Amino acid sequence: MRTSPSLKAITVFNLRRSSSSSFLHTCRLGRERLLFSNNFEALFARRTTPFRFPQARFRSSFHSNSFMEVFKAAYKKRSMARDSVAIRADQKSYSYDQLVSSALRISSLLCSNDLKTTSEKTKNENSAVLAGGCGARIGIVAKPSFEFVAGVLGTWFSGCIAVPLALSYPESELLHVMHDSDISMVLSTEDYREVLQSVAAKSGAKFSLIPPVPNVSSETTVFDQSQAEKMDGQRGEDPALIVYTSGTTGKPKGVVHTHKGIAAQVQMLTEAWEYTSADQFLHCLPLHHVHGLFNALLAPLYAGATVEFMPKFSVRGIWQRWRESYPVNGNGAGDAITAFTGVPTMYTRLIQGYEAMDTELQAASASAAKQLRLMMCGSSALPLPVMQQWETITGHRLLERYGMTEFVMAISNPLRGARKAGTVGNPLPGVQVKIAEDESGSDAAGVGEICVKSPSLFKEYWKLPEVTKDSFTADGFFKTGDTGKQDEDGYYIILGRTSADIMKVGGYKLSALEIESVLLEHPAVAECCVLGLPDKDYGDAVSAIIVLEEKAKRDQEKSKPVLSLQELCTWAKDKLAPYKLPTRLFLWDSLPRNAMGKVNKKELKNQLAAQQ
Numbered sequence: 001m002r003t004s005p006s007l008k009a010i011t012v013f014n015l016r017r018s019s020s021s022s023f024l025h026t027c028r029l030g031r032e033r034l035l036f037s038n039n040f041e042a043l044f045a046r047r048t049t050p051f052r053f054p055q056a057r058f059r060s061s062f063h064s065n066s067f068m069e070v071f072k073a074a075y076k077k078r079s080m081a082r083d084s085v086a087i088r089a090d091q092k093s094y095s096y097d098q099l100v101s102s103a104l105r106i107s108s109l110l111c112s113n114d115l116k117t118t119s120e121k122t123k124n125e126n127s128a129v130l131a132g133g134c135g136a137r138i139g140i141v142a143k144p145s146f147e148f149v150a151g152v153l154g155t156w157f158s159g160c161i162a163v164p165l166a167l168s169y170p171e172s173e174l175l176h177v178m179h180d181s182d183i184s185m186v187l188s189t190e191d192y193r194e195v196l197q198s199v200a201a202k203s204g205a206k207f208s209l210i211p212p213v214p215n216v217s218s219e220t221t222v223f224d225q226s227q228a229e230k231m232d233g234q235r236g237e238d239p240a241l242i243v244y245t246s247g248t249t250g251k252p253k254g255v256v257h258t259h260k261g262i263a264a265q266v267q268m269l270t271e272a273w274e275y276t277s278a279d280q281f282l283h284c285l286p287l288h289h290v291h292g293l294f295n296a297l298l299a300p301l302y303a304g305a306t307v308e309f310m311p312k313f314s315v316r317g318i319w320q321r322w323r324e325s326y327p328v329n330g331n332g333a334g335d336a337i338t339a340f341t342g343v344p345t346m347y348t349r350l351i352q353g354y355e356a357m358d359t360e361l362q363a364a365s366a367s368a369a370k371q372l373r374l375m376m377c378g379s380s381a382l383p384l385p386v387m388q389q390w391e392t393i394t395g396h397r398l399l400e401r402y403g404m405t406e407f408v409m410a411i412s413n414p415l416r417g418a419r420k421a422g423t424v425g426n427p428l429p430g431v432q433v434k435i436a437e438d439e440s441g442s443d444a445a446g447v448g449e450i451c452v453k454s455p456s457l458f459k460e461y462w463k464l465p466e467v468t469k470d471s472f473t474a475d476g477f478f479k480t481g482d483t484g485k486q487d488e489d490g491y492y493i494i495l496g497r498t499s500a501d502i503m504k505v506g507g508y509k510l511s512a513l514e515i516e517s518v519l520l521e522h523p524a525v526a527e528c529c530v531l532g533l534p535d536k537d538y539g540d541a542v543s544a545i546i547v548l549e550e551k552a553k554r555d556q557e558k559s560k561p562v563l564s565l566q567e568l569c570t571w572a573k574d575k576l577a578p579y580k581l582p583t584r585l586f587l588w589d590s591l592p593r594n595a596m597g598k599v600n601k602k603e604l605k606n607q608l609a610a611q612q
């Protein structure tokens with residue numbers, strides 16, 4: 001899951017840094033009448049006449065009870081333009097019709113296989129799995145692609161539970177997740193056949209390639225009576241998706257999302273950020289995390305937008321795609337990217353890429369980026385200097401929001417209105433947030449654990465009923481494990497993971513995120529990670545791991561010291577209270593980040609502490 005950068009310490013104060021790493025039935029694709037039923041009733045009453053989706057946008061009632069909400073909303077676009085593009089990938093475009101046809105084939109494939117559904121043990125632990133569809137877990141392993149999306153939709157059509165698996169998992173981790181979620185079948189593509197056939201065999205799962213993309217002109221996409229009846233048996237409360245946490249605070253846990261929760265989330269995001277069918281998303285995030293899966297894929301599809309995959313994040317590729325979207329001569333191809341969402345590290349890299357361009361290319365790039373409708377950021381704290389630099393270059397004040405695997409997105413700066421730096425904004429429509437202050441009174445007033453109640457809350461941790469129970473307050477709020485507070489306008493400020501970002505120094509509780517944001521303003525600092533290492537006098541010692549800017553790095557390599565702890569503290573003393581100044585400094589070549597650009601501080605702390 002995590003990358004394994006080859007870290008080479010260039011100066012480490014008495015420490016060597018570690019090289020640690022990181023899819024009931026029979027579906028007939030014939031010319032039959034289109035029948036939708038049950039949960040569609042409100043919007044799509046059962047009918048035997050050619051189906052027409054309503055043109056009206058779905059507004060946020062957040063009570064849709066259908067696992068098909070996402071699909072239905074995507075499919076509505078069909079009434080507007082049969083062949084409108086849902087997915088672009090590898091220079092090819094795939095229509096919404098192709099997506100539906102492909103998903104039906106996958107559903108048919110799954111239904112024709114004798115899939116184990118729910119083991120006795122799991123039945124006892126996850127009662128919800130028994131309700132409705134077959135409930136078998138289908139592992140989906142594919143690069144971000146049309147096939148991946150069809151795999152998820154097809155799994156939902158069949159009544160099974162989709163488990164997106166990371167391509168980057170080492171085999172042991174893949175096997176852990178497959179065993180844990182008791183995967184019945186792995187759906188994948190030719191490129192991963194060899195590896196995954198072997199892994200599937202080891203975990204007792206079946207393996208299948210995702211069927212080829214259908215040529216829709218030769219087929220009509222319909223549901224038959226048996227499917228409609230089967231859907232009658234499905235409920236919004238049935239599990240639809242298991243996403244595994246990144247494991248930055250413990251072993252990865254399977255987070256179970258229901259159809260209803262997914263529907264609520266995509267409606268919520270579509271409304272809050274005004275996603276429409278005119279949007280074209282450039283997508284370069286992994287699909288086994290909620291940011292890439294919900295914000296940049298399911299919600300856009302719900303809105304009838306187009307999602308263009310760039311499976312590997314490429315600074316050059318992104319700038320180029322924006323320039324192609326909005327060429328200086330004004331002759332765009334009509335498929336201009338309108339929306340982008342990324343993690344803070346992506347914006348850092350894009351800034352570095354911009355700085356390395358010549359003046360002419362910079363002008364063309366900045367002018368193109370300015371013309372996107374929306375640029376968003378999240379998954380970890382957006383440092384102020386990065387936000388400011390990005391605004392200077394592109395004119396976009398990044399829309400920062402706060403989310404988590406367990407509730408997807410909960411708090412967001414507004415689309416229209418003040419986006420406040422250093423905050424994540426206000427609860428999304430339908431979401432309740434409260435701050436639970438520590439009963440011991442050890443926190444400053446107004447500071448405490450962020451607790452969330454939302455229509456998009458997960459149902460449970462897979463096979464972990466006790467952990468699930470302990471994660472909720474008596475009044476049904478999910479305890480996030482993040483510490484936060486509100487500013488004078490009520491905007492939420494995330495101070496960090498309580499277990500990893502909150503340091504106890506002397507009598508003070510300090511936010512590592514706040515200190516990181518300041519240190520990043522230093523001209524020689526490219527990246528920074530602050531954590532508390534054990535200290536016999538103060539409890540935690542504020543420790544900064546810094547990656548230098550390229551030039552500073554070169555100077556340092558030529559034995560010209562560019563940054564010492566003392567220099568850093570002298571520079572920072574006007575910006576940070578004395579007790580917040582770092583007392584230990586490590587200069588590293590790079591930071592070990594996972595697929596979402598996050599540093600696993602818990603792991604780092606243990607390694608560094610062991611070396612002390």
Ligand SMILES: Nc1ncnc2c1ncn2[C@@H]1O[C@H](COP(=O)(O)OP(=O)(O)OP(=O)(O)O)[C@@H](O)[C@H]1O
Pocket residue numbers: 245246247248249250251252253289377378379380381382400401402403404405406424480482494496497598
């Ligand atoms: N805008 C943001 N600012 C600060 N932190 C954020 C922001 N958005 C997300 N986060 C952090 O990311 C966390 C959610 O990420 P995710 O669900 O992937 O969990 P994780 O911490 O990476 O992994 P695990 O749950 O395994 O520990 C939040 O709890 C919060 O700490």
